[in-house]
Amino acid sequence: MTLWYTSLLAVVLLLFSAALYVILSQSMASEIDNTLNNRASLVQESLVTYMLQNPLTEALYGRVVVPRLDPFASSGIYVQVLDRYGRVVDRSQNLADRVLPYNENMFVTGLRGVEQKDTISQDGTPLRLLTTPLRFQNQTIGLVQVATSMREVQTAQRSMVIILSLGILVALVIAWVIGSFLAWQALKPVDRITQAARGIARAEDLSRRLAQHGPADEVGRLAATFNEMLERLESAFRTQQRFMADVSHELRTPLTTIRGNVDLLRRLKQVDYECLDAIDSEAKRMSSLVADLLLLAQADSGIQPIYKPVEVDTVLLEVYRHANTLGRMNNVRVVLGAEDQAVVNGDADRLKQLLLNLSDNAIKYTAVGGQVTLSLEREMGWVRVSIADTGIGIPQEDLPHIFDRFYRVDKARSREQGGTGLGLSIARWIADVHKGHITVTSKLGEGSTFTVWLPEYQPVQALPEPAAGALEPEVAAGPRFAGS
Numbered sequence: 001m002t003l004w005y006t007s008l009l010a011v012v013l014l015l016f017s018a019a020l021y022v023i024l025s026q027s028m029a030s031e032i033d034n035t036l037n038n039r040a041s042l043v044q045e046s047l048v049t050y051m052l053q054n055p056l057t058e059a060l061y062g063r064v065v066v067p068r069l070d071p072f073a074s075s076g077i078y079v080q081v082l083d084r085y086g087r088v089v090d091r092s093q094n095l096a097d098r099v100l101p102y103n104e105n106m107f108v109t110g111l112r113g114v115e116q117k118d119t120i121s122q123d124g125t126p127l128r129l130l131t132t133p134l135r136f137q138n139q140t141i142g143l144v145q146v147a148t149s150m151r152e153v154q155t156a157q158r159s160m161v162i163i164l165s166l167g168i169l170v171a172l173v174i175a176w177v178i179g180s181f182l183a184w185q186a187l188k189p190v191d192r193i194t195q196a197a198r199g200i201a202r203a204e205d206l207s208r209r210l211a212q213h214g215p216a217d218e219v220g221r222l223a224a225t226f227n228e229m230l231e232r233l234e235s236a237f238r239t240q241q242r243f244m245a246d247v248s249h250e251l252r253t254p255l256t257t258i259r260g261n262v263d264l265l266r267r268l269k270q271v272d273y274e275c276l277d278a279i280d281s282e283a284k285r286m287s288s289l290v291a292d293l294l295l296l297a298q299a300d301s302g303i304q305p306i307y308k309p310v311e312v313d314t315v316l317l318e319v320y321r322h323a324n325t326l327g328r329m330n331n332v333r334v335v336l337g338a339e340d341q342a343v344v345n346g347d348a349d350r351l352k353q354l355l356l357n358l359s360d361n362a363i364k365y366t367a368v369g370g371q372v373t374l375s376l377e378r379e380m381g382w383v384r385v386s387i388a389d390t391g392i393g394i395p396q397e398d399l400p401h402i403f404d405r406f407y408r409v410d411k412a413r414s415r416e417q418g419g420t421g422l423g424l425s426i427a428r429w430i431a432d433v434h435k436g437h438i439t440v441t442s443k444l445g446e447g448s449t450f451t452v453w454l455p456e457y458q459p460v461q462a463l464p465e466p467a468a469g470a471l472e473p474e475v476a477a478g479p480r481f482a483g484s
Contacts (some may be wrong), residue, residue: 002179009175010168017164024160028153029128033117036130039077039146047081048136078127080145081134084111089142098122100145106131110143119150126150189219193226200230207234254282295426296405304433305347309457312342312383315352316376323359323372331368334359337375342383343457346434351454354430357423358387358450366391366447383456388449394442402440403428427452 079092080100086107088099101120109116116131127147134142200208209227261275320336327334344351355374362372370390377384394402405425431438435455442448 002176002183005179006172006176010172013168013171017168021157021160021164025153025157028156032128032148032150032153033130035077036117036128036146036148037132039079040130040132040144043079043081043144043146044132044134047134051136076148078147080147082107082143082145084140084142100127100129100147102131102143102145107143111140113140122147126154190222193219193223197226254286257282293422296422296429305350307345307347309343309459310346310348310351312344312351312385312454313339313376315348316355316374316385319352319355319359320374322356323363323374326360326363327372330363330366332363332366333369333371334363335371335373337373337386337388338377340376340378342376342378344383344434344454345457346454350430351434354427354452355385355387357427358452361423362387362389362391362448362450365389370447378456381456381458383454385452385454386449387451388447390447393444393446394440394448395444396442399440399442403438 077092078095078100080088080095081090082102083089086102091099101122106116106118110131110133113133113135115133118129118131120127120129126149128150129145129147131143131145133140134144196208196211209230258279261272261279265272265275320334324334359372359374366372366389372390373386373388375384375386375388377386403424405422428438431452431454436453439451439453440448441451
């Protein structure tokens with residue numbers, strides 16, 4: 001990160017320095033050209049004034065009478081005057097015995113009235129030379145050349161390049177040092193989080209958390225997210241451990257019963273139907289448990305049921321018949337409450353399993369002489385199926401956990417009644433995959449009500465018939481169902 005920011009700063013400084021160098025160089029060159037133009041104009045005005053004051057001057061015959069040039073010259077400005085025949089008629093004293101260079105092309109171009117600016121070298125000294133026509137009474141009678149040394153300008157440009165280069169170098173070094181320090185300071189919390197995460201992974205202790213006392217910036221949010229992830233991992237790990245322990249416990253009890261009865265049969269050396277009934281009962285219980293575990297494993301793997309329109313009232317009627325039979329066996333009355341016709345998009349077998357699990361659960365926890373009521377109603381686009389009982393009820397502190405796998409409010413009584421603690425977990429999964437949910441209300445000693453909410457099936461409206469003469473579609477569209 002420091003390298004990227006330092007490189008960006010280097011590019012910006014180089015562009016700025018280049019622009020500054022070009023602007024200052026052009027500014028100095030423009031200043032020199034303005035000075036030369038002023039000197040040339042002053043010479044031009046002086047010559048014209050002198051010739052007007054001396055009418056006997058034969059300027060029109062080729063003579064150019066030049067006044068003293070020393071007042072217009074300085075130590076750094078060189079002036080030279082040529083007549084129209086190319087002869088040097090005068091020059092400033094600082095030129096001594098030297099003349100400013102000129103050639104035929106320059107001379108011809110000047111006589112045509114064109115001003116010329118050139119950078120030349122005279123005896124190893126760079127000069128800026130201005131050649132401008134000398135006019136009198138609308139005629140070009142000669143040329144005026146004004147020059148100045150460019151050595152100071154070049155020295156200033158070299159000094160500027162050195163200063164800018166050193167400045168850029170120093171700025172980049174300072175930026176690198178400060179940037180490295182700031183990056184280290186900024187990334188130090190990330191490194192601390194990395195070290196803490198590595199320590200947690202090596203110690204295999206998911207109960208540890210990252211300590212973050214700074215502001216709620218990006219690093220703070222990272223630490224909070226990591227702690228949240230650790231909390232979820234710990235919860236999943238504890239759930240898995242509890243799940244394995246519960247499965248082992250659930251399978252150990254029927255296996256112990258089966259082995260005990262087998263040993264008893266061996267000792268008796270004869271058929272004992274009570275032992276066979278016990279073995280058969282425990283084997284059925286294990287089969288049911290294995291089937292439920294297989295279903296939950298499929299649910300965890302993301303397997304989805306096959307959806308199609310299902311008449312919930314028909315499914316509820318089948319569940320009622322089963323529950324009525326089971327209720328008579330347990331001296332519990334099963335009745336139908338509100339009845340309506342409703343269609344949902346789902347899997348009929350899974351929905352039946354959902355309602356069977358809830359009704360069986362209601363009958364198991366309803367005392368002799370109690371009642372279980374099954375109801376079906378439609379409400380604002382939802383299908384509501386309620387299974388209410390007059391049983392023992394569920395404590396409020398247990399309500400948030402009743403859908404957890406192998407969770408039982410009364411573990412001993414549930415096991416005696418043949419429950420595995422998976423029925424409600426399976427019911428919630430079935431409701432979830434049908435885009436619905438289950439709500440529970442309960443009071444101790446008064447009973448519980450489980451309500452299944454499922455979205456009502458909304459058939460796609462048929463397309464209007466095409467107008468006469470319209471082209472028929474190549475393939476007729478079949479019925480479409482929501483969620484299919």
